[in-house]
Amino acid sequence: xxxGILIANRGEIALRIIRACxxxxxxxxxVYSEADKGAPYLQLADxxxxxxxxxxxxxxxxxPHIISTAEITDAEAIHPGYGFLAENIxxxxxxxxxxxxxxxxxxEAMRLLGDKVEARKxxxxxxxxxxxxxxxxxxxxxxxxxLANKIGYPVMIKAAAxxxxxxxxVAHNDISFSSxxxxxxxxxxxxxxxxxxxxxxxxxxxxxxxxxxMADQAGNVLHFYERDCSIQRRHQKMIEESxxxxxxxxxxxxxxxxxxxxxxxxxxxxxxxxxxxxxKDKKFYFIEANTRIQVEHPxxxxxxxxxxxxxxxxxxAGRKFDFSQRDIKHTGVAIECRINAEDPAKDFAPCPGTITxxxxxxxxxxxxxxxxxxxxxxxxxxxxxxxxxxxHQKSRAEAIATMKRALRExxxxxxxxxxxxxxxxxxxxxxxxxxxxxxxxxxxx
Amino acid sequence: MAQKDTDLQKIKEIIEIMERNGxxxxxxxxxxxxxxxxxxxxxxxxxxxxxxxxxxxxVSPADVVTPESSFAKTASVPSKQEDLxxxxxxxxxxxxxxxxxxxxxxxxxxxxxxxxxxxxxxEAMKVMNEIKAETRGTxxxxxxxxxxxVEYGQVLFRIKPD
Numbered sequence: 072x073x074x075g076i077l078i079a080n081r082g083e084i085a086l087r088i089i090r091a092c093x094x095x096x097x098x099x100x101x102v103y104s105e106a107d108k109g110a111p112y113l114q115l116a117d118x119x120x121x122x123x124x125x126x127x128x129x130x131x132x133x134x135p136h137i138i139s140t141a142e143i144t145d146a147e148a149i150h151p152g153y154g155f156l157a158e159n160i161x162x163x164x165x166x167x168x169x170x171x172x173x174x175x176x177x178x179e180a181m182r183l184l185g186d187k188v189e190a191r192k193x194x195x196x197x198x199x200x201x202x203x204x205x206x207x208x209x210x211x212x213x214x215x216x217x218l219a220n221k222i223g224y225p226v227m228i229k230a231a232a233x234x235x236x237x238x239x240x241v242a243h244n245d246i247s248f249s250s251x252x253x254x255x256x257x258x259x260x261x262x263x264x265x266x267x268x269x270x271x272x273x274x275x276x277x278x279x280x281x282x283x284x285m286a287d288q289a290g291n292v293l294h295f296y297e298r299d300c301s302i303q304r305r306h307q308k309m310i311e312e313s314x315x316x317x318x319x320x321x322x323x324x325x326x327x328x329x330x331x332x333x334x335x336x337x338x339x340x341x342x343x344x345x346x347x348x349x350x351k352d353k354k355f356y357f358i359e360a361n362t363r364i365q366v367e368h369p370x371x372x373x374x375x376x377x378x379x380x381x382x383x384x385x386x387x388a389g390r391k392f393d394f395s396q397r398d399i400k401h402t403g404v405a406i407e408c409r410i411n412a413e414d415p416a417k418d419f420a421p422c423p424g425t426i427t428x429x430x431x432x433x434x435x436x437x438x439x440x441x442x443x444x445x446x447x448x449x450x451x452x453x454x455x456x457x458x459x460x461x462x463h464q465k466s467r468a469e470a471i472a473t474m475k476r477a478l479r480e481x482x483x484x485x486x487x488x489x490x491x492x493x494x495x496x497x498x499x500x501x502x503x504x505x506x507x508x509x510x511x512x513x514x515x516x
Numbered sequence: 517m518a519q520k521d522t523d524l525q526k527i528k529e530i531i532e533i534m535e536r537n538g539x540x541x542x543x544x545x546x547x548x549x550x551x552x553x554x555x556x557x558x559x560x561x562x563x564x565x566x567x568x569x570x571x572x573x574x575v576s577p578a579d580v581v582t583p584e585s586s587f588a589k590t591a592s593v594p595s596k597q598e599d600l601x602x603x604x605x606x607x608x609x610x611x612x613x614x615x616x617x618x619x620x621x622x623x624x625x626x627x628x629x630x631x632x633x634x635x636x637x638x639e640a641m642k643v644m645n646e647i648k649a650e651t652r653g654t655x656x657x658x659x660x661x662x663x664x665x666v667e668y669g670q671v672l673f674r675i676k677p678d
Contacts, residue, residue, distance in 0.1 A: 105669060121667040122608055136668060139608040139640035143665035169641070 072388050073097055073147040073172065078116070079137050080152030083459065084366075086112040086442045088150045091380040100144045102137060104130035106450045112442040118144050125452040131155045134162055141171050148172035148387060150380075154454065157363040158185055174387040176362050180339040184360040188231050188269055190333075194357045197336040199329045202348065202356040204271030212249060218270055219248050225273035228252055230259035230266075237262040239306065241273050276508040277348040279303065280315045280355065282330035283371045284343045285382055289391045292334050294327040295371045295379070296401045302496060304419065304512045309489065310496060311367040312406040313374045316467055316505045317353065326355050333360065342368075342383050366409065366459070369440055373405035373463040403463055404470040408478065408497075410441075410458040412449045414487035422487040423451040432480035436463050436473045439481075449486060457488070467505070471497055492516070601651050603673040605666045609640030613662040621662075623673075627655045635673060638666065653677040 075098035078088045085101060089112065092099035101116035106125035113119040120140045123130030130136070132155060141149060149171055151157040157175065160182050166173040175181065184190045188207050195201055203222050208231050209215040219226045219242065228251055230238025238259035240251035252268070260266040283295040297318065302310035314323070330345035342364050347355040368379045377399065413419040429445040441458035443449070449457060460477055464470040478494045496502050499515060534542055605611070613621040613636055623635050629649035638645045657674040660666055 120608060121669050123668045130668075135641055136608045140667075142641065143608065143610055 073384070075100055075117075075144060075146040075148075076174070076384065077102065077137070077141045077144065077146035077149045077171075078152065079131070079149050079156055080154070081107055081131060081442075081453065082112075083440050083442045083456070084152040084154075084364075086115065087440060088152060088380055089115050091378065091384060094378075095381060095384060097384070098146075100140065100146045102131070102140055104452075106452050110442065110447075111444060120144065125450065127155070127452070134165055138165060138169055138171070141169075146171070148174055148384075150174040150384070151363065153363050153366055158361070160185065172387050174341065174383055176337075176339050176341050176343065180337045181362045183337050184333075184339065184343070184362050186231065187229065187359055188267075190360055191269075191357070193336050194333050197329075197332040199333050199357045200355060202271040202274065202358060205269045208267040208269050212252060215252060215270060216245060216248060220245070222270065222272045225275070227271050227273040228255040228268050229271065230255065230263055230268055232259065232263040232265040232267065238268065274348045274350050274356065276510060277301075277350050278315065278317065278507070279308075279346065279509050280318070280326065280349045281344045281346040281361075281365075282327050283368070283379070284330050284334045284339075284345060285379065285386065285392075286334055286339050286341065286343070287386045287391050288340050288389055290335075291392050292331045292339070293392060293394075293396050293399060294331055295375050295377060295399060297323065297326060298367055298370050300367065301507050301509050302502070302512060303509050308367065308409065309512065310406065310408050310493065311370050312404065312467075312470070313370045314401060314404065315349070316404075317349070319353070322353055322355070329355070329357070333357065341386050342379055366456070367407050369438060369459060369461045370405045370407045373438065373461055374401050374403060375399055376402070403465045404467045405461060405463045406470045406474050407459055407461045408474060408493040409456055409489065410460060410481070410483070410493070411455040411489045412457050412486050413455050413489055415489065415492045416487070419489070419492075421451065421455040423449045423455075424486040425449075426483055426486060428482055428484040430480070430482035431458075432460065432477035434477070434480075436470075437461075437477045438463070443483075457483070460493075468503075471503060599676070600656055600674040601653065601677055602671045603635060603647070603649060603651070603675065605638060605668060605670045605672055606647070607638055607640050607645060608668050609638040609645065609666060611660045611662065611664045611666045611672065612637040612639060612644075613658070623649075623655050623658075625655050625658060629653060629655060629675065647672070649673075649675065651675055651677065 076092050077100040078085050079102060089099040098117045101113050101119040102122045103113055103119055104123055104125050122136040122140055123133050149166055156162040160178055163173045163175060163178050163181055183193055191201050205218050225241055225243045228240045238255050240255040242248040242251040255268050256266045259268055278299060278301040280297050280299050282297050284292060286292040296313060297315050298311050298313045299315035300308045300311045333345055334343055344361040344365050346358045348358055349355050364379060364383060372379055412422045414422045425448045426443060426445060431439050438461040439458060443457045462470050462473040462477060464473050475497045478490050481490055501507060530542060623629060630652055631650050633649045634646050635649050636647050638647055653675040655673055656676045659671050
């Protein structure tokens with residue numbers, strides 16, 4: 072096992088990893104920017120090193136400073152969390168070159184699954200259903216137009232290097248197609264420095280269902296069931312739950328097995344999420360794989376009882392799973408609400424500021440993952456997510472009831488948060504009746 | 517009784533000094549009185565970067581850490597002194613005061629520096645980064661020692677400007 076792990080991240084996920092390190096008896100080294108200086112969660116780390124100014128590029132994305140910190144603190148491994156450097160192939164390669172264990176997949180597996188075009192090829196090879204679309208990046212406009220007609224409108228144009236909804240456009244006919252294509256290319260170039268795009272059929276009113284997978288170094292690949300992340304706003308997840316409430320047992324099994332096939336095909340190690348769209352006929356299509364731990368991992372931890380962060384560390388250190396697929400049981404229903412410092416009245420614009428009153432929810436079935444507290448200043452430099460509320464109950468109805476009372480207990484003042492928006496969704500007739508898809512929030516709020 | 521209380525107070529103070537400076541053993545003799553204090557030592561070796569770790573956390577995880585003795589304090593710099601300029605570390609790495617173990621240090625307290633004067637080297641990822649004074653004046657204080665790990669923004673020198 073590692074004696075020390077450097078956590079190349081901030082906020083709630085940094086704290087989550089510090090906790091896992093301490094439960095495993097590992098020294099946790101935190102890094103921070105000048106904007107996060109003095110944050111109480113840093114005091115829980117065994118060491119904390121300032122690596123740069125507030126700007127992400129100069130601190131949390133500053134590879135030389137992070138590697139140098141690992142060297143001077145004798146950390147043997149680096150946990151990248153999610154976001155920042157978590158899916159940066161260059162960073163994973165540098166870690167390897169410097170003799171540091173990157174707590175994540177091998178570089179080659181990350182490269183294969185991180186590139187959407189490559190991942191799609193891999194999925195087809197592994198007999199995993201994919202959304203009908205272009206085989207690879209599209210070369211020119213006229214070829215793309217022909218293909219769009221062949222697939223059938225509506226068609227989605229996506230950035231090959233994209234994520235989080237950036238570089239995505241939907242076209243409903245030939246006329247809107249060419250403008251959507253150039254817009255997607257331009258956005259992809261700005262956001263990712265790569266204007267390669269690809270086409271796929273736009274599935275109408277789909278659910279977003281993803282499978283949590285974990286692989287050890289001996290080649291054992293296990294799934295930890297699915298999460299339904301259909302409650303999204305502009306392709307950003309707001310609420311996640313497990314199980315997916317519309318999946319029949321047989322489809323669930325097929326879905327999870329498909330995810331495992333893909334991960335095996337990539338010779339993958341460590342945690343991954345395989346994302347699918349589920350159409351109205353309950354057919355599923357692979358869309359992309361995430362080669363990191365995800366924000367919503369606690370949902371899976373609650374329903375399976377496995378600590379995914381600890382297993383990420385164990386697997387990276389070479390430990391083999393001491394349990395099999397049969398041992399992983401799914402119990403009850405878990406729901407997570409992401410609490411963002413955003414103002415719903417101002418189109419969910421980030422709402423930075425100091426929290427002067429903070430009262431977290433508690434009681435049976437409630438878990439809160441957060442790094443904030445009374446007096447915390449929400450910085451405008453970083454992501455607006457400040458907390459995650461996760462509930463676990465026997466049934467979906469009970470879970471919704473627990474989530475509603477937890478959200479009502481949760482006081483964060485005076486900044487605006489998504490707590491009221493999450494409450495509205497929890498109380499919405501269609502959410503309660505489970506008649507939702509990825510367009511639910513945009514249509515109803 | 518009063519004498520005993522004073523002694524206890526003194527011992528408490530010594531323990532605090534030990535904790536602050538990461539000392540493991542202290543022996544004090546005064547006439548016939550002798551005090552020997554020894555703190556619990558961890559199994560794991562003390563990391564090189566213990567310089568800015570909480571001494572408490574390195575010495576014993578079982579020690580209760582009081583809120584005010586957080587690493588944040590040790591990581592932060594002492595309050596800025598009036599009329600002195602600071603040279604801060606622009607990177608994370610290991611501070612070297614001299615070009616090789618047996619050479620003279622680049623600068624010492626009292627050395628006069630020009631903006632282009634080399635004041636130290638900070639090693640990061642096996643690369644030796646030369647740090648220049650970028651100000652004109654006299655070195656008033658050196659806040660780090662040779663071979664010490666430094667973080668971004670850590671004050672290395674204080675300079676009395678000309």
